[in-house]
Amino acid sequence: MSSFGPFDVLAERAHGFYLDGFSESAVQAAREGLAFCEAAGDERTARFLQFICGVALHQLGRHSEASVEAGHLLRRLESSGDPLWRAKALALLAEARVDLGMTTLAMDHLAEGRMLVAAAKGGGYNRLAATMSVALALRALVLFEPADELLVSISSVTRYSRRLQLTVVQEAAVLRASWGAMLELVGRPGDAREHYGEAHARALWMQQLAWEVGYPEMLARGEAIEGFVLQRTGAGGLAEARLRQAMAGFRQREVLAETHIARIGLALALSERGLHTEARALLEEVTRTIRRSHVDVWASAALSAIARVAVEEHGDHPVAAPLSALVRSSLSRLWADREGRFEALQDRMRVREMAEQTDRMGRAALEDPLTRLGNRRLLQQVLERADRLFGAIFVDVDSFKFVNDDFSHEVGDAVLRRVAEVLRSRCRDEDVVIRYGGDEFVLLLAGEDADARSVAERVLAGVRAEDWEALAPGLRVTVSLGVARRAPAAEALSQADAACAAAKRGGRDRVAGAPAAEGAP
Numbered sequence: 001m002s003s004f005g006p007f008d009v010l011a012e013r014a015h016g017f018y019l020d021g022f023s024e025s026a027v028q029a030a031r032e033g034l035a036f037c038e039a040a041g042d043e044r045t046a047r048f049l050q051f052i053c054g055v056a057l058h059q060l061g062r063h064s065e066a067s068v069e070a071g072h073l074l075r076r077l078e079s080s081g082d083p084l085w086r087a088k089a090l091a092l093l094a095e096a097r098v099d100l101g102m103t104t105l106a107m108d109h110l111a112e113g114r115m116l117v118a119a120a121k122g123g124g125y126n127r128l129a130a131t132m133s134v135a136l137a138l139r140a141l142v143l144f145e146p147a148d149e150l151l152v153s154i155s156s157v158t159r160y161s162r163r164l165q166l167t168v169v170q171e172a173a174v175l176r177a178s179w180g181a182m183l184e185l186v187g188r189p190g191d192a193r194e195h196y197g198e199a200h201a202r203a204l205w206m207q208q209l210a211w212e213v214g215y216p217e218m219l220a221r222g223e224a225i226e227g228f229v230l231q232r233t234g235a236g237g238l239a240e241a242r243l244r245q246a247m248a249g250f251r252q253r254e255v256l257a258e259t260h261i262a263r264i265g266l267a268l269a270l271s272e273r274g275l276h277t278e279a280r281a282l283l284e285e286v287t288r289t290i291r292r293s294h295v296d297v298w299a300s301a302a303l304s305a306i307a308r309v310a311v312e313e314h315g316d317h318p319v320a321a322p323l324s325a326l327v328r329s330s331l332s333r334l335w336a337d338r339e340g341r342f343e344a345l346q347d348r349m350r351v352r353e354m355a356e357q358t359d360r361m362g363r364a365a366l367e368d369p370l371t372r373l374g375n376r377r378l379l380q381q382v383l384e385r386a387d388r389l390f391g392a393i394f395v396d397v398d399s400f401k402f403v404n405d406d407f408s409h410e411v412g413d414a415v416l417r418r419v420a421e422v423l424r425s426r427c428r429d430e431d432v433v434i435r436y437g438g439d440e441f442v443l444l445l446a447g448e449d450a451d452a453r454s455v456a457e458r459v460l461a462g463v464r465a466e467d468w469e470a471l472a473p474g475l476r477v478t479v480s481l482g483v484a485r486r487a488p489a490a491e492a493l494s495q496a497d498a499a500c501a502a503a504k505r506g507g508r509d510r511v512a513g514a515p516a517a518e519g520a521p
Contacts (some may be wrong), residue, residue, distance in 0.1 A: 005044030007037050014052045018059070019167065020217060021253035026056035047076060047085060054092045055133075058099075059255045066096040084130040087116040091133035098140045103341070110137050111345055117150070125164070128154050132168060135175075142338050143345065144179045151175065166209040166218060173202035173225050174257045178297045184232065185300055186332045193233060200229040220249025221258040228265035240269040254289035260298040264305055271305075276313040283309065300330070368435040370413060371420035379434045382444060383489045390432075391445040391452030392492035394482040394500035395423065395459065398508040400439035407472045414471050419479065422462040426455055442496070444489055452496075456481040456511045464509075480504045483513030 004011075010033035017026035030053035037046040054069035070093035077085050090113035094106040113134045120127060131154050138147035151172040155165065180195035206222035223246035231239035243266040252259040267282040286302040366378040382390075397403075397419060404412040416439065423433050423441055432444040443459075445452050460481060468475045482499025484492040499513030506512060 005037070005042040005046075005048075007033070007040060007042045007045045008048070010037065011045050011048035011052065014049060014056075018052055018056045021059075021251070021256040021259075023056040023059045023253075023255050027053055027060070030056065043076075047073065050076060051088055051092065054096075058092065058096050061099075063096045063099040067093060067100065070096060082126075083116040084120050084126040087113040087120070087130040088126075088133045090116075091130070091137040095137040095140045098137070103141070106137070106141065107341065107345055110134065110141070113137070114146075114345075125160075128160055128164060128168070132171060136171065139175055139178070141341055141345075142182070142335070143342055144175060144182075146342070146345075148172070148175055148179075162209055163213045163215070166206065166213060166215065169202055169206045169209060170218060170221065173199055173206050173222065174261075176202060177225050177228060177261060178257070180229075180232070181301050182297050182335065185297075185304055186335050196229045196233055200226060200233075203229065217250040220246045221256070222246075223249065224258040224262035224265075228261045231265040231269050236269050236272050239265060240273075243269065257298065260286050260290055260302070264298065264301050267309065268305055271309045271312050274312075276309055279309050280306070371417055371435050373420050373424070373441070374432060374434045376434070376436065378432070379436070379442060379444075382432055383493070388446070388489065389486040390489050390492050391450045391455075391486050392484040392489070392496035393443040393445070393452050393456045393459070394436075394493070394496035395419075395441040395443065396480050396500050396504065397439035398478045398480055398504070403475070403477070407475055411472045411475065415468070415475075415477055418466060418468075418471070419463065419477070422459060422466065426458045426462060442493060444492070450486070452483045452485065453511065453514050456483050456513075460509075460511055478509035480508050481511045481513075483511060485514045 010029070014026050014029035014033060017023070017029055030049045034046055034049040034053065037043075037049060050069060050073045054066045054073065057063075057069060058066035070089050073089040074086070074093070077089060090109040094109040094113065097103070097106040097109070113130075117127075117130050117134050120130070131150050135147040135150040138144075138150070151168060154160070155168045155172055160168075176195050176199035180192040180199055183189075183195060184192035203222045203225035206225070207219050210216070210219035210222060223242055227239045227242035227246055230236075230242060243262050246258075247262050247266070250256075250258070252262065254260075263282045263286050267279040267286075270276075270282070271279040283302050283306050287299065287306070290299045290302065366374055366381070368375045382388075397415065400412065400415075403415055416435075419441065420433075420435065423443060427433055427443060427445070428447075430446045431450070432442075432446070434442040434444070436442045443452075443455065445455060460479065463477065463479050466477070468477045480500055480503035482496045482501065482503055484495035484499060486492065487495065496513065503510050503512035
């Protein structure tokens with residue numbers, strides 16, 4: 001089934017607004033589209049719109065509203081059981097709660113989200129989106145290493161479109177620039193240069209991808225990151241030209257990290273040339289607008305740059321030293337706390353993994369290893385529930401000994417697995433499907449509306465329809481089925497067993513026992 005619903009164009013429109021930094025328009029488009037999709041019954045598109053609404057609200061600094069949208073999305077997902085969508089919703093909730101000061105809760109959500117992404121199979125769009133969402137939430141906690149690891153893992157995957165790849169590389173470039181800026185601000189310029197170098201490489205890659213897909217605004221945002229890095233690594237003249245070119249190529253919307261990156265870089269380049277008034281104006285614009293978007297690293301970088309400009313203009317300015325010390329002190333504490341947060345995240349993941357292993361061990365004790373159906377231990381648990389009534393079907397593979405003797409035990413095992421698939425596909429989630437032993441199976445059907453005879457007829461038709469010769473030339477497989485009406489499990493099983501024996505005596509490849517209920521399909 002496709003990840004996208006019939007009205008996906010509505011999600012594309014809202015996402016386009018968000019990607020270009022028009023977050024207010026993204027929220028409006030998402031809410032309008034959501035109302036339409038809910039009325040039309042397009043649940044898949046509704047999920048995308050709810051998520052886009054949440055991330056756009058977060059980008060606007062409206063973190064409480066983003067948290068509410070994430071909660072709505074989690075409730076929307078309760079019936080789907082999709083682990084990647086749950087990871088996306090948990091990442092959004094975690095990122096919003098970081099900015100609301102609920103770090104402990106955010107860590108819990110993020111631990112589950114990261115494990116869901118790691119365990120998920122496949123590599124479609126949802127895998128990319130979920131991985132990137134978790135990475136951005138990790139970045140919000142200043143956990144740059146695991147965030148970068150996740151982004152790198154998906155940035156070079158060729159099966160994704162170039163436009164999707166561009167989105168990942170853009171976030172990866174911003175992350176490395178942020179990482180370098182933070183290291184520089186806490187007094188580690190040597191380490192910062194390494195990350196600036198990687199940010200520069202990613203900014204160039206970002207520009208190449210943007211040129212290939214015809215996305216001039218994203219190309220200019222890549223130039224902004226490149227220009228900032230050039231300025232911080234000593235190429236001031238080239239940096240200023242690059243930054244001016246970049247800023248002419250995209251609208252400096254306050255929700256975009258590249259807006260702040262470009263303004264800070266250009267201000268520092270201008271200050272080096274003695275243009276302090278122009279530099280100060282740019283930095284004041286950053287500090288004025290960045291409070292809403294909560295980009296802490298760049299807010300601190302702007303304050304540090306203001307102190308630097310003051311010193312370059314006036315010498316030992318009385319405010320410069322205390323301001324620089326305040327920035328370094330606050331970020332140093334944040335940087336030092338990273339290790340504690342990382343350990344806390346790892347601890348939460350270990351606890352979750354242990355709980356899941358325990359759950360898997362419990363399930364394995366009740367599971368037949370060949371067919372992955374329930375085993376007789378599970379059946380015994382059901383038989384002990386005297387308070388419930390079940391319809392029952394007893395299934396026996398006809399002449400199974402000859403399958404093993406004539407075609408090999410490997411083919412025999414394959415036959416049992418194929419029969420198990422037929423049984424599973426004809427039952428509901430609440431029904432109990434058991435490998436009773438050898439070539440015998442049991443189905444216990446829950447619910448007052450369960451019609452054992454109709455289910456048995458569908459199983460018989462399913463077995464007859466299988467292409468058994470695909471397993472081995474000349475192979476033919478039939479089953480005999482016995483049916484019992486609703487009764488306590490032990491009684492129903494006994495009746496179904498007797499009916500199965502009657503089916504075999506009657507010539508095999510048939511159903512015997514209780515007739516279908518009136519009006520049954």
